[in-house]
Amino acid sequence: MERRTLITAALPYSNDRLHLGHLRSTYIPADIYYRYLRKRGEDAVFICATDEHGTPIAVRAEREGVTPKEIADRYHVLIKDDLEGVGCAFSIFSRTTHPIHYETTRAFFLKLYEKGFIYEKEVEQLKCPRCDRFLPDRYVEGTCPYCGYEGARGDSCDYCGRYLRPTELRNPRCIVCGEKPVVAKSKHWFFKLSAFQEELLKWLSGNEKLPVNVKNYALKWASEGLKDWDITRDMEWGVPIPVEGGEGKVIYVWFDAPIGYISATKVWAEQIGDKERWRKYWGKEGGARIVHFIGKDIIYHHAIFWPAMLMAEGSFGLPYTIIAGEYLTLEGRKMSKSRGWVISVADYLKLLEPDPLRYYLVMAAPLDRDADFSWEEFVRRYNDELVDILSNFIHRTLTLLTRYFNGKVPKPPHLTEKDLEVLSSIKAAVDKVAENLENFKFRDGLLEVMKLAHLGNKYLNDTAPWSAIKSSPERAAASLYVAVQIVRALADLICPFMPFSAKRLYKMLKLKGEPENTPWEAAKEKLPPEHELGEVKPLFKKLKSEEGEKIRRSLLPREEKQMAQVSLEEFYKAELRVGRIVKVKELGREHLYLVIKLGEVERSCVARIGGKYTREQLLGRQVVVVANIKPATIRGVRSEVMLLAAVHDGEVVLIVPEREVPEGSLVR
């Protein structure tokens, strides 16, 4: 039976635009795979959608005074633009607010409910007395019960990585108002995840297609024991619970999001006018190979939660494999949206073409390892590899043909052993690229493509048609006949990786149709003698250094570049010490005069914390000061040391030792 594949790319969360990291970990690999299968003529569908529920969108909407749907609408369009801009050829880019999604999610939930895999339970839940509402997971922060980390969120601890429940947190606080929540009873629905532990372990360990990074990670969690999963939340934004008593509650976003893969397939089927078509992919028997492309951060959800949900539901196929892309750093450092240390897809596309980016992101490192986006490296790969090796080979071949053979493929009199050998290595290359793509080895596949271009350059050098044309035109004809076959193959081979360039190359070669719809094996076909070529133009132009510098300046985020770095040595010049406040006097409305005892000595300090702290709050407390700061006179009073405090939105919070230490202790 013919192979059928359903490819999904992780649903982008609809409250921000995408950056280069998203592309590298998920969307470009998925797109390459889909384009490859499509060229193979296989039955493949490429599914994606925006994920539009959940607390972050709700919180943000609240803050902006709009509805959550408005936020989701806004970003759905932008994200779609980003992805289409880099060439992602989705069959459908749907959304989880689509009516079909609601319907599918409700049905999924009900089926599990009827089968007894979802049960109701009164739980003790955190409720904020000041905000007067139950607090869904991320509305609470506190101390992790496992590792003691103080900034753990209600759903998980970022420090030790464990998944938590809000009530497990020690010292919880409401993130909206900071109030200590109280425990209150609330009814919730749980998915019997624990019931699937054995089946999951079996499925995970028996699945030879799962990459090691996914498999090991999931096995570790599954074998540590799975708890039942609270899949409802006290909020309005989301899919309403389809059973009695669920008023004011919705299904948890991580429960409905993966169902989006199914619902989006349904939307697609409807759009192409073959409403029941989706069943061919999701059917348990005779369904498609379901291939999920995700980022490494959501392995847990795709390799544990999702398969368990599917096992419980029973009528859909389980994932065939899950490809988890690792992260992309920017100039060697982790990307960070809040620090502005990111390059957004939109910004990139304003300045450069998508193909070189696709090339770079694939080449930078294998998918299962972290990669780095560095401007210098990008320019190097662009100029030295794409331009010099690939584009230049194509250009010189086509130019020679234009000059010596009127832009037509010459008729080779006879082909030497060497010519035949090169022709057969074209076929071998086509197969090698395919084999790598079959195994999700995108980088290796692209390397094979480049090897073929390299071979082309070598072949041209060895056969030197430019000099053969004088001594033996027949040799020149043979040589260029062979060389142009390599170019022809490249036109198809680069298509999954660099679809825009493939298109241009198709035009230059006057090949019929579009590269994306032309069968993969066409790469092995030969351009016949007399075939006429189109207008020859370089595929990629070199990035000149001034031009590159200009792009670099507007592309790379500025904020971090301005941040000066401090060496350890420099840092140690600052002498931070613990002292005790032994005297407090007001100095106008904003300032306080303090005397701070640092061991044997006492130092004066004028601090701008008036109105923030009272005399009583300060007297006798231990604080941290910069002991060797250059003394200054503030409000007419000499200040010898500087008091340290955290500053945020007009708040001033003193830095104090976690417990009492001898005065004068050094802080390092």
Added chain:
RNA sequence: AGCGGGGUGGGGAAGCCAGGUUAUCCCGCGGGGCUCAUAACCCCGAGGUCGGAGGUUCAAAUCCUCCCCCCGCUACCA
């Protein structure tokens, strides 16, 4: 502390999971060839005790143990 990733010729990276002939690729460097092409292309060469120490093995960059060093995770976020 924990979790994760990494340490391979001057720079950047593969290879490591499935151990095995001269350790691969791009850049840089030295020499040569070519002059069709976007000062591009091709060939040859120098340069590596594959972080360190043990161990397993006929054989280890690759497996095991211990150690050293670097990076990320404490802030929504692939």
